[in-house]
Amino acid sequence: MGKVEVNKQQKQATLLQAAFDLFTNKGFAKTTISDIASQSGLAKGTFYLYFKDKYDLRNKLTAHKASQLFVEAHAALLRSPVDGFENQMLFIMDYIIDRLEKEPKLLAFIAKNLSWGVFRSALAQPVPEESQQFYEYYMSQMEQSNIHCREPELMLFTIVELVGSTCYNCILLKQPVSMEEYRPWLREGIHRIFMMYTQ
Amino acid sequence: MGKVEVNKQQKQATLLQAAFDLFTNKGFAKTTISDIASQSGLAKGTFYLYFKDKYDLRNKLTAHKASQLFVEAHAALLRSPVDGFENQMLFIMDYIIDRLEKEPKLLAFIAKNLSWGVFRSALAQPVPEESQQFYEYYMSQMEQSNIHCREPELMLFTIVELVGSTCYNCILLKQPVSMEEYRPWLREGIHRIFMMYTQ
Amino acid sequence: MGKVEVNKQQKQATLLQAAFDLFTNKGFAKTTISDIASQSGLAKGTFYLYFKDKYDLRNKLTAHKASQLFVEAHAALLRSPVDGFENQMLFIMDYIIDRLEKEPKLLAFIAKNLSWGVFRSALAQPVPEESQQFYEYYMSQMEQSNIHCREPELMLFTIVELVGSTCYNCILLKQPVSMEEYRPWLREGIHRIFMMYTQ
Amino acid sequence: MGKVEVNKQQKQATLLQAAFDLFTNKGFAKTTISDIASQSGLAKGTFYLYFKDKYDLRNKLTAHKASQLFVEAHAALLRSPVDGFENQMLFIMDYIIDRLEKEPKLLAFIAKNLSWGVFRSALAQPVPEESQQFYEYYMSQMEQSNIHCREPELMLFTIVELVGSTCYNCILLKQPVSMEEYRPWLREGIHRIFMMYTQ
DNA sequence: CATGAATGAGTATTCATTCAT
């Protein structure tokens, strides 16, 4: 990769980071291209060399952030001695919930913009410096375990949607209860869904 | 209610309906006050006699539409001979899913804007021409049945969030599968959650 | 006509005049909407209440100015005792050439933007405060005179195009000669064309 | 001419051709330097090695295209056995009208940008691969014929302007009539102008 | 109450031009 190419990569990363900071602090609608450019220390025109418009940037950013979250969870899993597929699932979900509790702005950003399609493709994206991808890993674990899961993708979908939408309410809005209070119910819910697909 | 009062009600309703049509067709961001006014056949200034701004209107509209959905489901339930609390729950959810499948734009609108807080209060709002309110009914049914539910609100929350977020993906985006394909899994999921809270 | 309506007419006229001044002094391309608005003493947004964009304004302005020129020439003709249709034609053309020589910026503006279609319709437009229209008058004079003209519109077209394009070069660019020097040739040319269509 | 020199000539020609295509299809105002560069397969910076700016290119292009037109007409004349100066003039004009009818975009481009000054100098420019120049030829023919023309340049000017401006209307806009219908009148007009200057 | 003309701050987007490679 030539010098120029590296430089371009850096600029794009700078823009993404600046945009994320602004989107999460001022909100997407109130963030202007000018804001993003000046926050990045780049000229306004430069923005358009990397993204078509604000929406284009948002889409790329959402997928990137969601993927990153799973990559981190996955990395943590590999460092820990959790046994059994269900426990691994719970570990991942707990990790993610913890992370979102600590960074509610990330949660707010992801929740508003993520759909299963974007999410699914983000998980399968090859992440630089992370050869293992979560989705691939998930599927292979499923097969290797003695567990017979009838619809592994639907199971993951159901769990992720349940976790995502309840996190949004409990963590960000504390509605109807805080995540602390809801978490045991959520874990039990995940367990029941797991049983349903694998029994 | 005087003539003037009725007139005002009508104008407000006209504005709400026009806004709903525009929001669902052009999107919220691309709909202007001008659009709403001219679609209503009213002057721009008139808008401000009824709503503070576009966001104010959206909030009122969201609660109104979500509530209406449950009110209709509830009314349908009263007309049908479904027995048993769980079956009534399933009936309600099925009714709502059917409705959202037929009117995906309503789904898109609600999904983007509804949080549990708004939803919860919408369900408890006194609805004109509907003395019975869904939330009240739900709670009273819970008590009257022999079923002991430990956390009725959390159960409803869990079910509604699961239904809502999976509907969004399966109906609107057909991701990861169509609602037709997902529905048996969703119903079974609801059943499991029900069991979890009432066993 | 109500107060509001009169006010609107005035604003439109103000914008047209401001635009004409700017177009002829700075050129069309270098004139901005902002310029036009501030020159008019109106807000930028107001411009868009009256014209779609700069091009829309230009079209209306071109037709208006061309028409005005003929209206003036025509008014002068009515005040003078010129006899015979051909002499009247020459009077009109002389009047217009004189006028354009005195106001070369008007010439520059009209010449660049006028086509026969725009011109033709401008001449037939009912001009406020000028019931007689040039084109109508021209046609009726043609019929009333003993002269038999085979193609009156083509004759007018030919003369107007010849006058227009040579004026542009001789008056504005002094190329290949000044209008003073070219004028006798041009008058003779008009005479010959007249003969050709009426002999 | 060295290899490098040839290379430069080619690049300039490529840029001119690309610009002509774009100017005639998108219009001058909407064509950007970027467009011209990418259409040429060259880099944006390269443009500035050959032209000062878009206007510089346009001027060169206009003269080039107008000159080319006459060069072609002239070449065709040399291949045909037309006798008599007036007939040669008519041949040239007919050739040009035919050509413009087939390539209306060329007409639109030339008409918008050509003035007699540019035109005159373009005709006198030494054309590569064409030792004979139109203007020179025109003047020498004039002298050699027995015809006494009082103002040969004014005659050419008058005819060219008349042809040019009527072509624009009749060919491009079909106003007030098509060129097919106008052509006999135009030829007769040219004849009359010819007579006027030479009788 | 209702209107809609007027406002002008706010923003996205373009594009000629430069210059380090």
Place this chain on the structure above:
DNA sequence: CATGAATGAATACTCATTCAT
């Protein structure tokens, strides 16, 4: 010579909000 990434000034156009009628 040629490149094309970066720049940032320039501008068109929108739209929420006000207020005189």
